[in-house]
Amino acid sequence: MLMEKPENSNKAESTAPSSGARTGAFGHVFGFSGVKKRGHGSRSWIKIEQNGNTKVMELDKSTIMKDCSLPSRDLRLLDPLFIYPSAILGREKAIVVNLEQIRCVITADEAFVMNSLDGSVMQYKTELCNRLQASKDQADVLPFEFKALELALELTCTSLDAQAKELASEIRPVLDELASSISTLNLERVRRFKGNLLSLTQRVQKVRDEIEHLMDDDGDMAEMYLTEKKEKMEGYMSNDPDIDNIPSVGVKWISKSAPVSPVAPVSPGAATIGSQKLQRALSSITRSSQHESITTSSSSQKEDIVELEMLLEAYFVFIDHTLSKLSSLKEYIDDTEDLINIKLGNVQNQLIQFELLLTAATFVVTCFAVVTGVFGMNFETPVFNNPFTFNWVLIISCIGCGILYFCFLVYFKGKKLVPV
Known part of the structure; x- marks a missing residue:
């Protein structure tokens, strides 16, 4: 006997969403249809050529890494999803620049600027x-x-x-107003400006430190001469007979940081001969580059990098002057805070002195109240029989209290009750 499949099972199978459908529904609910792996998507770059022509291109990370011979960690500095401090890195074929909103990769022939709607990027390109x-x-x-x-x-x-300059023009009037009129509103404005000043000082300090680090390292500066390195490599390749006699084995001449891969099938014999000659040429280039590195480490290297050193020194002086202005502004804020503390301490001293004088006056009045209470007691004593006793007691009490109050005034007048 044939058994029928329950309808609810078919219904469950037909209505059960697949994993892809669930992902799509989940992405639709949360505002994205699919999740891309970080670092594999294409980004918009502005390509600026040596002749001044520009072109907007969509390039992924692997293309930039291959063309410029850069490791992945260098391109991570340019990722807008991360916040990295300013950095200038000299590499074999490129210079990686991350300065505030300007993030670019500079080679000997072109510059790749990360496209953005920020005005600094458009100004840089133009x-x-x-x-x-x-x-x-x-x-x-x-x-x-x-x-x-x-x-x-x-x-x-x-x-x-x-x-x-803009921050200084905004904060100085507020500080002057706060020095003359201490209020909660002015204190809150100064607190906000002080936070902005600290953030700007850290950014300026990082740019200054990066330029100073480059100036202190002659090797990093020598690595940034991309055009000179490219011309030397092209001249060596054109003059070396080993390079010219290498048979066409379908191998591209690329950087040592990129893998060498065949692009066409060749015979084993030709490939062996070509690889042997290419290996000899590469070893020759390596020995030559090592010899050049040893030579440039001497005093001649200092002469070779003087051009870049002078360029960096000019902007180091510029940014150091900006940092000095921010430091003077920070000192102005500290001086204003010290003045406010002195004023508050002075007011506090006056209040304490007034409180002590009031306490002394209360003590004097209390002495008279004691005398009055003693003479108003309901008991007999021979002292009360003399009519002038109360007058003498009253006179002596007034003189004693006056002397005591005068001593209080003299003592507390020359005292700083709260340090100012």
Whole structure:
């Protein structure tokens, strides 16, 4: 006998959502349809070429890493989802710049700027294109990478200095008003401005420390001469006979930081001969680069990096001046706080002195009340028989209380009851 399948089971199977449907429903409820793995999505970049042309491109992290020979941790500095302090890193084929809102990767021929609606990014793109186009027919004093780096430093230092000036123009009138009139509203405004000042000082300090770190390390500065390294590599490759005689085995010449992969099938013999010659050429280049590194570590290296050192020194002085202005503003706030504390201490002293004088006056009045109470008691004594006794007691009490009150005044008048 055939048994029928219950209808509710079919209904359950037909209505049971799949995992993908559940994910889609979950994403629809919470405002996203799918979750991408961090670091694998494409981002919008502005590509600025050496001739001043620009292009907006969608590039993923792997493409940037491959083209610029950068590790993943360097590109993480540019991720807008994370908050990293300012940094300038010199690498084999690129310079990674993270200065406030300007986040870019600079190579010897082009610069990749992370696209953003921030005004600093648009200003950087426009100004760099104008400078590159204006210097087309002129003899280039600085290579492309230094022009791009200099503009990033210039805009960052100028922006921080403008913020420091604006903060100083806002906080000084409030401090002057607080010094003359202490109120809760003025204290709250100064507290808010002081927090903004601390945050701005930390940002300026980080940029200053980064420039100082570069100036102190000659190796990092030498690593940032990308155009010079590229020209040396191209000249070596064009003049080396081993490189020219390597058979076409379908191997691309790429950086040592990227893997070498064949792009076309070749015969084993040709591949072996080509790989042997390529290996000899690479070892020759490695020995040459090691020799150059040893040579540049001497006094000649100091002469080679003097151009970049002078560029960094100019902006180091600029940002150090901004930091000095913020430090003087912090000292002005501290001086105002000290003045307020002195005023409050003085008022507190006056209140305490007034309270002590009031206490002394109460003591004098109490003495008279005691005398009156003694003479008003209902018992007999020979003293009460003399009519002038009460007058003498009253006179002596007044003189004693007056002397006592005068001593109180003299003692507490010259005392600082609360340190000011």
